[in-house]
Amino acid sequence: MTFSLAINETDIGEIKIIPHDMEKLKILVVDDEPGIRSGIERILRNYSVGFPFLNEDFSFETIEAATGEAALEIVEKGGIDIVLLDNKLPGIQGIEVLERIKKGQFDCAVMMITSYASLDIAVKATNFGAYNFVPKPFTPQELKSAIENISKHLFLKRMTRKMNKEGKQVRFQFLSVLSHELKSPINAIEGYLRIMQEKQVGDDINDYMAMIDRSLIRIKGMRGLIMDMLDLTRLEAGNKTRNIQNISVNDIAKMAVDAVLPMAIQRNIKINFDAGEELYLLTDASELEIILNNLLSNAVKYNKEGGEVHFNIKKKNNSLIFKFEDTGIGISSENIPNLFKEFSRIKTEQTREITGSGLGLSIAKKMVDLNNGEILVDSTPGIGTTFTVVLPT
Amino acid sequence: MMLKNKKLVLIVDDDPDYLEQLKSKVSGFGFDTLTASSRKEAEALLETTKPDLNIFDLMMETQDSGFILAYKSKQKYPEVPIIIASAVTTETGITFKVETEEDKKWIKADLYIEKGIRNDQLLREINKLLKL
Numbered sequence: 001m002t003f004s005l006a007i008n009e010t011d012i013g014e015i016k017i018i019p020h021d022m023e024k025l026k027i028l029v030v031d032d033e034p035g036i037r038s039g040i041e042r043i044l045r046n047y048s049v050g051f052p053f054l055n056e057d058f059s060f061e062t063i064e065a066a067t068g069e070a071a072l073e074i075v076e077k078g079g080i081d082i083v084l085l086d087n088k089l090p091g092i093q094g095i096e097v098l099e100r101i102k103k104g105q106f107d108c109a110v111m112m113i114t115s116y117a118s119l120d121i122a123v124k125a126t127n128f129g130a131y132n133f134v135p136k137p138f139t140p141q142e143l144k145s146a147i148e149n150i151s152k153h154l155f156l157k158r159m160t161r162k163m164n165k166e167g168k169q170v171r172f173q174f175l176s177v178l179s180h181e182l183k184s185p186i187n188a189i190e191g192y193l194r195i196m197q198e199k200q201v202g203d204d205i206n207d208y209m210a211m212i213d214r215s216l217i218r219i220k221g222m223r224g225l226i227m228d229m230l231d232l233t234r235l236e237a238g239n240k241t242r243n244i245q246n247i248s249v250n251d252i253a254k255m256a257v258d259a260v261l262p263m264a265i266q267r268n269i270k271i272n273f274d275a276g277e278e279l280y281l282l283t284d285a286s287e288l289e290i291i292l293n294n295l296l297s298n299a300v301k302y303n304k305e306g307g308e309v310h311f312n313i314k315k316k317n318n319s320l321i322f323k324f325e326d327t328g329i330g331i332s333s334e335n336i337p338n339l340f341k342e343f344s345r346i347k348t349e350q351t352r353e354i355t356g357s358g359l360g361l362s363i364a365k366k367m368v369d370l371n372n373g374e375i376l377v378d379s380t381p382g383i384g385t386t387f388t389v390v391l392p393t
Numbered sequence: 394m395m396l397k398n399k400k401l402v403l404i405v406d407d408d409p410d411y412l413e414q415l416k417s418k419v420s421g422f423g424f425d426t427l428t429a430s431s432r433k434e435a436e437a438l439l440e441t442t443k444p445d446l447n448i449f450d451l452m453m454e455t456q457d458s459g460f461i462l463a464y465k466s467k468q469k470y471p472e473v474p475i476i477i478a479s480a481v482t483t484e485t486g487i488t489f490k491v492e493t494e495e496d497k498k499w500i501k502a503d504l505y506i507e508k509g510i511r512n513d514q515l516l517r518e519i520n521k522l523l524k525l
Contacts, residue, residue, distance in 0.1 A: 191410065
């Protein structure tokens with residue numbers, strides 16, 4: 001994994017994956033003694049820092065500078081990750097170099113090499129933003145430890161920044177779309193109410209029934225949206241603590257079928273459920289419920305009047321395969337890529353009357369991902385759709 | 394006596410209720426209307442019809458569907474005025490103005506309105522753009 005440097009805070013860091021998972025950090029060694037510089041280069045030449053929890057290793061490329069001025073020139077060009085800075089320099093002192101680096105807001109971490117380990121230099125450097133120190137003379141091991149420390153700090157700082165940035169971007173987009181999704185039904189209902197208030201189509205209330213029906217449908221939609229939003233935000237915040245148990249899949253499946261039965265009966269849709277044997281899964285019951293409820297309700301909602309839903313569960317090798325087959329309106333191939341995105345709803349004449357928040361599939365997919373499974377869709381417009389969920393046991 | 398030809402207004406919005414309401418409002422003003430509920434549908438209509446005025450919703454299939462549609466319409470019919478309607482500006486803090494020539498270079502619309510605008514205001518703006 002490499003990070004391309006974000007020198008100015010508005011750049012979006014880019015992650016490229018290098019096959020052998022080795023990232024090279026650029027270290028600038030600033031010391032007027034050539035012996036020290038080459039000594040450090042030798043120590044770091046074959047050194048690498050690893051994160052036990054990541055498949056990451058950092059190795060180092062050493063660049064040398066003999067004066068503070070030369071060092072600043074190199075830092076200004078960009079690309080430096082770590083600066084090893086001796087305080088005693090011929091021209092401007094290390095501490096001033098540190099100050100200028102911090103003022104210039106370069107994305108690098110600075111480590112001071114202090115000759116006399118004097119407290120006042122140490123304090124000053126810390127105030128100016130040095131990450132840590134290494135007092136001269138140092139053993140190779142002491143240098144390596146300090147470098148390990150600073151590399152990890154740099155990595156974590158960049159990861160956090162990247163995640164925050166992505167988080168902010170995603171959150172902003174999400175809020176924009178959400179506000180649109182909520183305002184649309186509100187505007188629509190308000191529009192109808194104004195028409196009724198002004199008696200625009202006459203005094204007979206029967207002439208307003210269609211508008212009243214549509215308003216109620218939109219309200220139902222908003223309610224569903226709010227419920228789904230709560231599920232989603234709990235998920236995103238990671239607040240959903242998982243209660244993993246050995247769950248009876250058949251029980252959850254039967255409950256899901258029962259839940260969707262009223263809607264199915266209303267539309268004269270037959271639900272065929274087959275699970276064969278007693279099946280169990282190590283998972284959080286609510287997660288499985290959400291997956292099954294969402295997919296079953298879609299199979300009914302997007303079905304034709306008098307149609308059928310075939311819901312079956314099979315055990316195959318080390319997985320459970322859930323199949324949801326409907327005889328519904330189907331999904332065109334151009335709509336499939338966006339299916340699992342938040343608020344993605346297919347808006348056509350056929351789906352006009354179907355309520356939904358557009359979050360059901362995205363939530364279901366998140367649940368499937370949480371369980372290390374996969375979800376597949378196959379559809380023929382006008383004929384029907386089959387959703388398949390595979391969960392490893 | 395010459396019968397005044399009714400002007401044709403193309404209305405595009407992915408919300409079926411809002412589309413119906415705006416259609417009946419604009420017909421009520423005395424215009425002929427044509428509707429589409431997606432950018433794709435609208436583009437197909439524009440291939441065969443030249444409206445006198447366009448009213449496009451901003452967010453449809455994507456967040457910038459309205460902008461893209463306006464751009465394409467201006468390319469095809471530069472003299473047809475375009476109103477872009479949006480519902481989300483106050484929440485997100487994104488505001489659009491199409492007042493200066495500079496604005497018009499980027500946003501190919503002649504007027505931007507917020508959904509919920511009063512009827513008399515809307516009629517006034519439409520008449521202004523149609524030079525009626």
